[in-house]
Amino acid sequence: MEGSASLTPAGEELHARFSVNYSYAVHFTRDVLDPENPILARTVIADHGSVVLPVLDGGMLTCHPTLPERLEAYAQRHPDCLRLAGPPIVLPGGELVKEGTRHVEAILAAVNERAVDRHSYVLAIGGGAFLDVAGYATAVAHRGIRLIRMPTTVLAQNDAGIGVKNGLNAYGKKNFLGTFAPPSAVIDDELFLTTLCDRDWRAGTSEAIKVALLKDAAFFAELEELAPAVGERDLDAMGTLIRRCTELHLSHIAGAGDPFEMGSARPLDFGHWSAHKLEQLSGLRLRHGEAVAIGIALDATYAHLAGMLPAAEWRRVLALLEAFDLSLLAPELDDPRLLDGLAEFREHLGGRLTVVLVQAIGASVEVHEIDRALMRRAIRELRAAAVGAEALHEGSPPAMVEATQG
Amino acid sequence: MEGSASLTPAGEELHARFSVNYSYAVHFTRDVLDPENPILARTVIADHGSVVLPVLDGGMLTCHPTLPERLEAYAQRHPDCLRLAGPPIVLPGGELVKEGTRHVEAILAAVNERAVDRHSYVLAIGGGAFLDVAGYATAVAHRGIRLIRMPTTVLAQNDAGIGVKNGLNAYGKKNFLGTFAPPSAVIDDELFLTTLCDRDWRAGTSEAIKVALLKDAAFFAELEELAPAVGERDLDAMGTLIRRCTELHLSHIAGAGDPFEMGSARPLDFGHWSAHKLEQLSGLRLRHGEAVAIGIALDATYAHLAGMLPAAEWRRVLALLEAFDLSLLAPELDDPRLLDGLAEFREHLGGRLTVVLVQAIGASVEVHEIDRALMRRAIRELRAAAVGAEALHEGSPPAMVEATQG
Numbered sequence: 001m002e003g004s005a006s007l008t009p010a011g012e013e014l015h016a017r018f019s020v021n022y023s024y025a026v027h028f029t030r031d032v033l034d035p036e037n038p039i040l041a042r043t044v045i046a047d048h049g050s051v052v053l054p055v056l057d058g059g060m061l062t063c064h065p066t067l068p069e070r071l072e073a074y075a076q077r078h079p080d081c082l083r084l085a086g087p088p089i090v091l092p093g094g095e096l097v098k099e100g101t102r103h104v105e106a107i108l109a110a111v112n113e114r115a116v117d118r119h120s121y122v123l124a125i126g127g128g129a130f131l132d133v134a135g136y137a138t139a140v141a142h143r144g145i146r147l148i149r150m151p152t153t154v155l156a157q158n159d160a161g162i163g164v165k166n167g168l169n170a171y172g173k174k175n176f177l178g179t180f181a182p183p184s185a186v187i188d189d190e191l192f193l194t195t196l197c198d199r200d201w202r203a204g205t206s207e208a209i210k211v212a213l214l215k216d217a218a219f220f221a222e223l224e225e226l227a228p229a230v231g232e233r234d235l236d237a238m239g240t241l242i243r244r245c246t247e248l249h250l251s252h253i254a255g256a257g258d259p260f261e262m263g264s265a266r267p268l269d270f271g272h273w274s275a276h277k278l279e280q281l282s283g284l285r286l287r288h289g290e291a292v293a294i295g296i297a298l299d300a301t302y303a304h305l306a307g308m309l310p311a312a313e314w315r316r317v318l319a320l321l322e323a324f325d326l327s328l329l330a331p332e333l334d335d336p337r338l339l340d341g342l343a344e345f346r347e348h349l350g351g352r353l354t355v356v357l358v359q360a361i362g363a364s365v366e367v368h369e370i371d372r373a374l375m376r377r378a379i380r381e382l383r384a385a386a387v388g389a390e391a392l393h394e395g396s397p398p399a400m401v402e403a404t405q406g
Numbered sequence: 407m408e409g410s411a412s413l414t415p416a417g418e419e420l421h422a423r424f425s426v427n428y429s430y431a432v433h434f435t436r437d438v439l440d441p442e443n444p445i446l447a448r449t450v451i452a453d454h455g456s457v458v459l460p461v462l463d464g465g466m467l468t469c470h471p472t473l474p475e476r477l478e479a480y481a482q483r484h485p486d487c488l489r490l491a492g493p494p495i496v497l498p499g500g501e502l503v504k505e506g507t508r509h510v511e512a513i514l515a516a517v518n519e520r521a522v523d524r525h526s527y528v529l530a531i532g533g534g535a536f537l538d539v540a541g542y543a544t545a546v547a548h549r550g551i552r553l554i555r556m557p558t559t560v561l562a563q564n565d566a567g568i569g570v571k572n573g574l575n576a577y578g579k580k581n582f583l584g585t586f587a588p589p590s591a592v593i594d595d596e597l598f599l600t601t602l603c604d605r606d607w608r609a610g611t612s613e614a615i616k617v618a619l620l621k622d623a624a625f626f627a628e629l630e631e632l633a634p635a636v637g638e639r640d641l642d643a644m645g646t647l648i649r650r651c652t653e654l655h656l657s658h659i660a661g662a663g664d665p666f667e668m669g670s671a672r673p674l675d676f677g678h679w680s681a682h683k684l685e686q687l688s689g690l691r692l693r694h695g696e697a698v699a700i701g702i703a704l705d706a707t708y709a710h711l712a713g714m715l716p717a718a719e720w721r722r723v724l725a726l727l728e729a730f731d732l733s734l735l736a737p738e739l740d741d742p743r744l745l746d747g748l749a750e751f752r753e754h755l756g757g758r759l760t761v762v763l764v765q766a767i768g769a770s771v772e773v774h775e776i777d778r779a780l781m782r783r784a785i786r787e788l789r790a791a792a793v794g795a796e797a798l799h800e801g802s803p804p805a806m807v808e809a810t811q812g
Contacts, residue, residue: 014656
């Protein structure tokens with residue numbers, strides 16, 4: 001991080017102009033806590049740090065109950081590189097961890113009691129919602145402690161775990177509180193994916209489909225090839241999906257010109273105005289990735305009806321979502337409050353309504369108006385188009401309880 | 407704000423590298439709320455904003471009770487440029503506003519209820535501690551709303567109002583919570599300074615003396631010239647002091663290479679390890695500017711005893727503080743807990759202890775060790791050197807209650 005200077009007195013004004021440089025790596029590995037795996041130790045020491053406060057997702061822990069002991073053993077194997085600041089802080093996983101500030105305060109209290117400073121690290125291991133909370137606490141303590149994220153779900157490895165945002169829900173609004181705070185490093189360990197339930201395994205793929213649809217027709221075609229293997233829980237196929245999604249995601253953050261989203265555009269939030277609202281209307285029955293899949297299907301259908309997206313490409317979008325066993329429908333699509341999601345989306349971004357749509361696979365376009373009557377027609381059209389595939393899902397209602405990892 | 411791209415897959419890693427550009431102006435004016443004064447209206451509209459949530463320091467309001475009506479009249483005169491998001495939120499002024507999150511929550515609730523978005527502004531008018539709180543709330547709402555600061559005290563115009571930090575106190579630690587968040591603009595209105603009590607008028611000059619001592623021998627000499635006029639509350643003399651202090655401050659932020667303080671150095675925090683501790687030990691009887699004056703005197707004395715700062719220059723430092731009627735002593739200098747301030751200072755910065763000292767007027771140097779026995783000797787030496795001037799202050803104990811602004 002460096003600054004560059006410019007200060008020009010202009011009459012009765014003085015100006016400050018400077019840049020802040022950010023850099024971080026996303027590492028891909030298997031069994032990061034194997035004492036012989038050097039990645040975590042190298043990541044800490046490369047930055048002249050050493051003290052590490054572990055913060056863990058309780059949902060993840062149920063599948064990896066020996067993780068605290070393995071982390072301890074890892075630290076003992078690398079005493080010159082990292083020293084744990086006491087036992088882990090454990091928070092619940094899932095979207096509810098983002099409600100209120102109670103869990104943030106648990107992390108802050110540990111930062112205070114254990115004298116974790118700005119050159120120390122928080123090591124956060126868990127799912128996307130959990131990482132949002134750990135990231136927020138880390139960003140506001142001492143004006144920013146270093147953060148190493150280990151995202152443990154497909155969704156987190158494809159999205160929340162690799163970006164520059166954190167967030168808490170407040171006043172009934174998703175991510176009402178948050179900051180932009182790039183991590184020091186991200187480490188993806190594929191072993192965590194092996195213990196995901198099928199529902200979480202597939203839900204996380206929707207963010208990769210979204211990125212391919214917006215930015216990369218070749219990746220979209222590759223996903224069409226990968227779908228059967230991913231459906232059989234092939235770890236290599238999923239690894240390919242996650243790496244390419246990460247690459248496109250980082251390329252967007254680093255290359256699209258507005259990493260901290262000061263403009264009105266939010267080019268990666270395709271399908272998200274409805275996804276956020278569907279999650280909320282479902283009382284969190286729908287997971288974020290599941291809601292995003294429906295949001296993608298809906299906005300692709302709208303783009304098709306609006307004459308932007310040709311029919312053949314629209315059908316490929318729906319087919320790819322279905323090939324990844326993602327449901328295209330939810331009862332909440334018929335809730336009249338769904339379209340309030342557009343106003344809430346605008347308010348969260350600020351400025352003018354800006355929704356990203358697609359005019360071809362791999363080619364996005366921004367629009368500033370959504371025709372509500374046409375959107376309602378898109379809902380009906382989506383239902384008609386999806387009804388065949390949807391019959392497969394009727395037997396397993398999405399509300400059913402499954403063992404799940406954060 | 408722009409980004410630049412670099413993404414290089416290196417084996418099993420991907421890297422994101424980008425820059426975020428910041429720019430803001432500090433405007434100097436008189437009577438900013440005169441309906442014919444264009445600065446506030448121009449500042450808002452230049453950024454394509456319009457909605458402005460006013461947040462006011464209650465201490466300031468007691469001296470400027472018509473400010474809410476004047477702000478309303480200003481908005482009515484510039485309807486195409488700014489629209490107030492309802493009546494002002496009023497918080498207490500002074501350091502106590504930084505304790506706990508109650509006051510931050512008052513701002514956040516208004517942001518929510520009044521649909522203030524990321525392209526809207528919070529207009530915060532008040533003293534330094536108040537601005538720290540308003541800045542924190544503004545930085546975490548919707549991941550950052552735009553902020554216009556109007557610092558209303560000498561101290562705030564010289565320091566907290568013009569920089570890139572905000573903060574709240576927690577766990578008994580100053581600024582335990584906070585972020586780095588540059589403002590959209592800063593507007594200094596000299597009219598606010600006319601209603602300050604003498605104590606606040608003079609206390610705020612210590613930060614300017616500090617900056618001159620560290621960075622600019624010519625400014626230090628200019629301050630020696632200005633002192634008598636400032637003592638007679640000459641607004642032009644104070645304006646000269648504030649402009650040059652601001653210029654050096656912004657130049658440091660923009661030009662010293664680490665605006666968000668990722669390194670261990672904190673080159674502007676001369677005298678602050680003891681100042682923070684003195685404030686705390688005095689139960690906030692000492693104001694920040696008063697504590698900084700004592701901190702400057704103490705560390706200058708230490709630098710002299712350590713053989714760094716020649717005797718003649720050391721005496722000029724003490725003499726300048728005294729010329730601005732700043733006390734060099736406080737009973738808390740003898741509290742054995744004072745030296746704990748060094749460890750707390752290190753913990754807040756993180757990494758290695760780094761204290762800035764001076765080897766000449768206008769020439770600073772960093773050290774990584776402080777000899778505690780020598781520091782205790784510096785306290786005795788300072789007491790001996792200051793005792794003559796200090797007699798002047800004995801008659802007016804600093805604990806006395808004065809009408810004060812924010």
